[in-house]
Amino acid sequence: MSAAIAPSNRKLIIRLALFSALMFPVGYALVPLYTVFCNFSGLNQVNLTGVPANSQVDMAREVNIEFDSNVHDMPWKFRPIQSHVSVHPGEVIQVEFEVVNTRNEAVTGQAIPSYGPREAGEFFKKLSCFCFEKQTLAAGESRRMPVVFVVERNLPKEIGTITLSYTFFEVEGNKRAEAKAVQAGS
Amino acid sequence: MEATAMGHADSHGHGHQPTGLMRWMTTTNHKDIGTMYLWFSFAMFIVGGCMAMTIRAELFQPGLQLLEPERFNQMTTLHGLIMVFGAIMPAFVGFANWMIPMQIGAADMAFGRLNNWSFWLLIPASILLVTSLFVPGGAPAAGWTLYPPLSVQLGMGMDLAIFAVHILGISSILGSINIITTILNLRAPGMTMMKLPMFAWTWLITAFLIIAVMPVFAGAVTMLLTDRHFGTTFFSASGGGDPVLFQHVFWFFGHPEVYIVILPGFGVVSQVISAFSRKPLFGYASMVYATASIAILSFFVWGHHMYTVGMPVTGQLYFMYATMLIAIPTGVKVFNWISTMWRGALTFETPMLFSLGFIFLFTMGGFSGLVLAMTPVDVQMQDTYYVVAHFHYTMVAGALFSAFAGAYYWLPKWTGHMYDETLGKIHFWLTMIFFNMTFFVQHFLGLAGMPRRIPDYALQFAEFNKISSIGAFGLGLSQLLFLYVVIKCIKGGPKAEAKSWDGATGLEWDLPSPAPYHTWETQPLVK
Structure with missing residues (x-):
């Protein structure tokens, strides 16, 4: 060409x-x-x-959920963003907690939940929670952490208020024995 | 006309051209480039074939024997990519380079340098694909469809494959632009569009498909690349993307792609059947319209690859009916081939045998395609060996058989010698028998529920897998016979006449055999 x-x-x-x-x-x-x-x-x-809307929500009933937060001998500030929420049993709810590390070094903590009254615990299902795993915060770090939960429909009628309380314990290193000791302390 | 062509061959000898490697590096001659394409595709066919042998060796018996599961997945992925983009597509571009200028009475392709460039781009692309086997993390292992999220998570082998796809895409787009321009602008006087040989027609339509969908595929893999390295989230749900989106974009390219692979084969078979039936092609115009309809419909049926990923019933029904619609133009073609043979003076030389094998097996592949088009059936069969059997009946028995038919049909024109007819026939029968041994039993495996792309299987599948593997080894080895026949034909053999087959029609048979280096410098006048 x-x-x-x-x-x-x-x-x-x-x-x-x-x-x-x-x-x-x-x-x-x-x-x-x-x-x-x-x-x-x-x-x-x-x-x-x-698919019909979630039919598992009991709109006729309201339960008051109160949040409480503690730290056990730790340099952290720990508080719920909202002090309480009102929920219908069966509803999926997300709330948040805030934690601040005031120490000059990274600290690892593990949150342990407890319920009041105690028998409410088995009807309170957490789908996602920062307490499922250890939390490590760098020096001075603050973090917002979600909890997603459902209160089951078959919650006994006499329970109108549930208090969810978290306590953070320090986990020193990742050594199992120490972590166990911390849990045993609770 | 012969005298003219010969005269040019003499005056434009090889004397003032670079020799050795540089001749092939710098050539702009369509015959040289066609030859390189054909040899390249055969080399890739062997590479991809070795991967298929490896896969079948692993599947010879249950349990893991030869390969790590990761390697197995790399083998299936590379086998697919290499066979589609390295073997079949370049083979037909090779045929197009050799035959289209000779068939339409043009001196060469429209853009010689571009033609050279589109061939040489294939080399780095194939090197990238093959070397991905040796990088950390190995070759891509997400299947030739490169579905995310797997393709986003794999190692750097995936990046090599993405770049290889980019380069292969550029190569085939350039080749297609060249073919379209050649066919539209360089036809001999009197060669109207409706006088074009079927092979040129099918290639014209294929080339339009390529320039329409290869850029879309390039876009899809570019999105993969930026998802992998540059923080975009086209396909990652965590950033608001959707992995199913990739499947839509991929199959918007992928379904036309399967017709890109098969349409030139339709053209070859149309010409071979007509030549060995010693009759003009039955229903030429309907063949052209059927090819065009298949090409247009191919843009509207991609969802039939995705019935099980989540699609409303309306969508499934639409894709089901649209897919079945394709059976109509395809049926027109099959009946036209059969009608061409009706009361013809048939002889059964190797090209004809491969064409008949093509019609028989491709129709079977078409029927299993109709079965898979039905949504409720496909939900059962998705990703089983039934699908593997189906697309090998269309890709191997379709594209590969028609490529063999074309190679045997035009070998005398290329080399000037008749090939060894006995060996050719043996090659056909070995290929035919071993092909069916390999793939027919896979229908049963699929119906029984054996999933594809898995290196191990349940014990009840052992017998059929053994048969399939033995067939595959036979099929692979038989292709070495083809190599021998071609080399023997190049080296010598009975002298081929200008018109090597007495029923052959078309301008290429007016030229002497072997076709001189330069042909149709003076365009012929077509009556």
């Missing part, structure tokens, strides 16, 4: 190259289109469409 490109070929190659260059952003355009289309049509809500 000669070095010169025929004008008709040049015209066609420019068009074809432009077309394929445009198809690249089309791939990206599928991302917002997908979201828009799914929201518009509800197609992505596969597990939600036609």
Whole structure:
């Protein structure tokens, strides 16, 4: 072939190259289109469409949940963001606690929950809690930590208020024996 | 016309060209580039085939014998990527380079340098893919579909694969632009669109598919890349993304891709059947329209790969009916091939045998595709060996058989020698028998519930897996016979006439065999 490109070929190659260059952003355009289309049509809500709203919530009843926070011989400040919430049994609720490390070094702590009255404990189901694992805070660090819970519908009628109390214990290192000792102390 | 072509071959000898490696590095000749594409794809076919052998060796009996499960997953992933992007697509680009200019009466492809570049891009891409096996973490192991979240979590082998896909995509887009321009602008006077040989027609449509969907795939893997390294969350739910989104984008590319792989094969088979039936192709115009319909429909059926990932019934029904609709133009093609043979003067040379094998087996693959198109059935079969059997009936018995048909059909034109017909027939029968031995039993495995992409299986699957593995080893070894036949044909053999097959039609058979280095410098006049 000669070095010169025929004008008709040049015209066609420019068009074809432009077309394929445009198809690249089309791939990206599928991302917002997908979201828009799914929201518009509800197609992505596969597990939600036609399913009635959570029927497990007992709207007729309200239970008052009070929060209490303590630290056991630790340089931490620990408080619930809200002092109490009012919930319907069966409802999924999220609350938050705040903890601040006032010492000049990292400290590891483990929170131990307790319930008042005691028999409310078995009807109080925590789905997610900072007390499920040890918390390590760097020097001066403050942290907000969520608790997600459900109060079960079969909570005895006489219980109208539940107090959830957390106490933080210091865990020295990750040595099992010491951690056990701390737990035994509670 | 022959005299003209020969005259040019003499005056434009190889004397003033670079020799040795530099000749191949710098060549802009469509025949040289076609030859390189064909050899490259055969080399990749062997590499991907070795991976398939490894997979079947591991599956020869239950339990883990040869491979770590991670390696097994890398083998299935690379086997898929290499066979689709390294073997089948370049093979048909090789055919296109060799045959389309000769078939339409053009002196060369429209853009010679671009053509050279699109071939040489394949080399770094294939090196990237293969070397990913040796980096820490190994090759990508998320399947050739590269689904997140796995593909976001894998090691750096995945990055190599992503770059390889980028380069392969650029290569095939450049090749396609070249083919479209050649077919649209360089046809000989009188060669109207509806006189184009079927192979050129199917390639024209394929090339449009490639420039439409390869950039989308490049976009999808770029999103993977930025999710992996640059903090975007297109596919990660933790950042508001959705892994299912990748599947939609991927299959928007992926379904047209499977037609990219098969349509040029349709073209080859159409020409071979017509030649060995000594009749013009039945229903030429309907063939063209059917090919175009398949190509257009391919953009609207991607969801049938995703029935089980979560889709409302309305969506499933739409994709089910749209998918079944594709059976209509495909059926038109199959019936046209059969009608072409009807009352024809049939002879059964190797290209014809491979074409007949293609029709028989590809139709079976089409039927298992219809079975899988049905949502309630697919929910049972998703990711079982039934799917593996289905797509190997279309990819191997479809694309590979038609590539063999084309290779045997045009070998005399390329080399100037007739290949060894007896060995060719032996190659066909070995391939036919071992192919079915390998893949037919996989239908039963799938129906019985054996999942794909797993290195181990329950004991009740042992017998069929053993049969399948023995078939696979046979199928792999038989392909070495093909290599031998081709080399023997290049080295010598009975002299091929210009028109090597007495029923063959088309401009390429007006040229002497072997086709001179430069052909149709003076364009022929098509009546």
